[in-house]
Amino acid sequence: MYIGCCQTKAYQCHPLTELTRLGCDLMNFFFVYDEYTDDMDRDSAQLARDIIMDAFRNPSVPRPQEESFLGEMARQCVSFDTFL
Numbered sequence: 001m002y003i004g005c006c007q008t009k010a011y012q013c014h015p016l017t018e019l020t021r022l023g024c025d026l027m028n029f030f031f032v033y034d035e036y037t038d039d040m041d042r043d044s045a046q047l048a049r050d051i052i053m054d055a056f057r058n059p060s061v062p063r064p065q066e067e068s069f070l071g072e073m074a075r076q077c078v079s080f081d082t083f084l
Contacts (some may be wrong), residue, residue, distance in 0.1 A: 017039055021052065022071055022077070028079050032070070032073065033048070033052065033070060047084075048070055051063075051068055051070060052073070052074040055070075055074035055075040056077075058075075059079045063075055
């Protein structure tokens with residue numbers, strides 16, 4: 001717990017905090033994507049890939065409700081609000 005507290009303090013003072021956060025968010029997203037697609041067939045995995053790429057390319061467009069959660073997660077990872 002104490003080490004995590006120190007890491008949090010150092011993270012907040014770093015001049016590239018937002019880029020560091022973006023990198024951590026993307027690595028977390030890649031882990032979730034990998035775990036989620038392990039049980040998918042090829043067509044389902046390609047559909048998930050297409051949804052994610054669309055979310056990366058168009059982060060300002062809201063994702064459809066019936067879509068996989070991966071699209072919204074990807075959109076939030078690269079949202080322009082991250083850089084403000």
